[in-house]
Amino acid sequence: MLNQKISEDLKESMKAGKEFETGVLRMLLSSLHNKEIEKRGKDGDSALSDEEIIEVLSKEAKKRKEAAGIFNNAGRRDLAEKELKELELIRKYLPEQVGAEEIEKVIKDVIEKIIKDPEGKQSSYGARFGKVMAEAMKELKGKADASAVSEAAKKFLANAQ
Structure with a gap:
């Protein structure tokens, strides 16, 4: 399951001392946790399917893409690059995009x-x-x-x- 993969990658990045990657993975797990809480209120079962996880990750990727565009327009290349790095990391967990x-x-x-x-x-x-x-x-x-x-x-x- 994707949730386990992200958790395992978080542990590895923490052990390796990769602060940036650790921060992004924590943010992803936090978003997934929030979705689980939201789902728990609706039907009691809080476990997310891979499809629901992909939906959350897609939203996070979209946020990063939009933020990078806004930062570029504002002349903040440093922040745009940070958002694009986060986007690249998030895309590792998404299915391959079709052409x-x-x-x-x-x-x-x-x-x-x-x-x-x-x-x-x-x-x-x-x-x-x-x-x-x-x-x-x-x-x-x-x-x-x-x-x-x-x-x-x-x-x-x-x-x-």
């Missing part, structure tokens, strides 16, 4: 499916976009960044009209 070609293939398949549906063909651009995103993210969840999927969907929907 643009795979995203485009999934989007094309989903659009074809929706256009074949009589209701999908007549619906507005916004409604079709929502359907395409929902179906595509079901297939690509955890494997692709939602913003990349969104851009591909917009591009192909504009061409499909």
Whole structure:
């Protein structure tokens, strides 16, 4: 399980004296612990599945990516580099991301499916976009960044009209 892997890596980084890595791994475990507490309130069982762990890690990765962009725009290269290092460390625990070609293939398949549906063909651009995103993210969840999927969907929907 991913949770155990992160805990083991934390112990190793502490033994090796890697302060930066230790801090990032502690932060990840803290985020996972918070999610467990949140889940415990809903249904009593607090153990997170790997899918839920990946969801938490993806959110943390997204935060780092956004923060790095903001720091770059503000001229704080040092802080941007720190965020990117954290992002790199978090990505070690995420499944490999699919490329643009795979995203485009999934989007094309989903659009074809929706256009074949009589209701999908007549619906507005916004409604079709929502359907395409929902179906595509079901297939690509955890494997692709939602913003990349969104851009591909917009591009192909504009061409499909």
